[in-house]
Amino acid sequence: MRLHDERVAGDGLITIGGLARDCGLTPSALRFYDDCGLLVPVRVDAVTGYRYYSKAQVDRGVMIRRLRGIGMPLEVVSEILNGDGARAQRLLDEHVAELAQRAREAAAVARVIKAEIGAGVVLSAAVLAAAIEQVRAAAARDREIPVLAGVLMESNADSVTLTATDRYRLSTRAMVPVRPSGGAWSVVVDAGELGVIGSWLRGSAEVSVRATDAGLVFTGDGSERRCGIIDAVFPDYRAMLAGLGAVRTRVVVRRDVLLTALDEGAAAPVVCSVDGSGLFVTCDRQLGHDSPSHTDPLSGRRRIPAAVTGPDIELAFSPKTLRPALVSAIGPEIMLDITATDTPVVVRSATDGELTTLVMPTAITDSKEYGA
Template sequence: MTGFGSEELITIGVLARASGLTPSALRFYDDCGLLIPARVDGATGYRYYSESQCARAVMIRQLRGIGVPLEAISEVLAGDVGRAEQLLDAHVLELRRRADDAAVVARAIKGTLGDEATAQVALSAATLAAAIEQVRAAAARTDEIPVLAGVLVEAGAGSLTLTATDRYRLSTRTIALRRPVGDWSLVVDAGDLASIGSWLHAVEEVTVAAAEGVLVLAGGGTELRCRTIDEPFPDYRAMLGGLAPVLTRVVVARDKLLEMIESDDDTIVFSVDEAELIVSRHGGHAGRLPAAVTGPGVELAFAPTTLTPAIRAALGPEIMLDIAAPDLPILIRSATDGDLTTLAMPTINPKGQTHDHHNRIAG
């Protein structure tokens, strides 16, 4: 097919084979504005590309292959060589930092290979600090129901899992340990966990163990103890297993979404369309984000104190929003990393009427 001028146009399948990207990825990058087809057939919707766009597609694949976020890719491809080099250098430095963290964990694992299961967990202090920050935001801020002001810490099956819920949000993060670990669990005071953040950032490796009435953490020659709450934690696994079927799935850039919802001023309204997420407040100020959408359009709303911490804590450059209905919890995950899962309950519907206050995630 001949396009504008004399340049031949190629189908999305031909470009996919030439660039190493899948057709679905090319459609996603079209929706994101990174790689817009040279022509779209108005009758069939088929996308056609110029042969010269293959080089751009290959570069997008290479950048995504090393984990560069979508918004950074857009800047790299914008044509400012100096800015592109700055972004790539910063990304490589971040990869090196993460590799150093991985090396610490690997050394700890190699030192314990062949050991029998123990009650003591060894892991990267930076990884634990990040998990605590991501999860504890979902803990209740009052002790009206004491156990909800805590974080459930579970060891076993080669992993450490942290979970918190205030009945309107639920966050759970699993850290793979890849070593034998004895089974134990404690509900730890969320305030105590918050207070050890600076200490965790000052040490490389930390051990975590359960003791009577406390969680014991040791590292860098220092031992700290966090108080526990002696009450049964809600069965969050049953909550996750009992979620309604997903009707609409939205994949969107995390940082761009966070910019739109950071203010705590008013109710946040999501309107999902074919290829975008429209974010507004009851007072106006709509913004539009390109999104990969599967399923029908939907509108739902949130109190900012429920939604914003959940998006802020989410992992990865893109997040996945699984929506069952406007009055049921949405599931928030990384589009590529399943270690952190968050539920957020829409507490106010798009018409501005509050839901029944008993309509909660937990209890």
């Protein structure tokens, strides 16, 4: 069958486009192989620079394509095309053996990577145990809304984050993994079950955590623990944090001193008044003489030394909400970021931003019922 005119020169030679179609190569590849000396045109037009090939070169072009398709280096392709049959077969056998060895090595690496991915994210057991205790205190005690009795655990390439909220308080802490996992995941687990895991973690150095359909799996020191998943959507706490207004008043105070002003288990709201001279707390408990704070005998207000920036403000808190937030806070000094009397107060360490807790104030009028 006669070739089409655009593929054949006047003397029966094939144009570069025609050879490209017959060999399954591109014209640019043929020009490259010309430059390499692997497939040199029979003739190159001196005026136009067009390359022309003989029909006999089609087989050579196909052979080049097939050899390059199995990853054969150019210099070895040249030896196979230009050498004797026995040497060509030996070179092919050596190349296939090398490919097989590389495939075995790649498979071994893949197995290691898959094992690491399957092992989950690796964390310091001590850090995770502390984070669990700090955050799960903010989970709801009742199960009226099941998801609020859980802790959201999220893992990505950079961090692992624990978050809990009972609607009146929210705690969230991010941790940097010892070794991150290969994929991101997010699950809600029962706060009580997670507390048991926290106690077990204290006997380990490192722990890997992976999410499965059945729950979270914790592995450390040759043993394993599991924690069931609460199948519900956790509140969008990031939107809650992003929606907080600008900080108007900031208080930096010693955590232990503030804790001494709060009755453990008391029901009456605690009124906190802030002005330029410090923090004043009004509650039922009388402080001991060894406390750095001072009680006004007439008003019953206790002055607690604090660094205050911003306008004066007065808020009230339920001790059952405020005290656990202070107990779980990180560091000797805490920072209270206050926006308004009816928006959450942000409680965090004055020097370490890993743990953030939101505490919702109660209405000031509620405290009057207790004679404050």
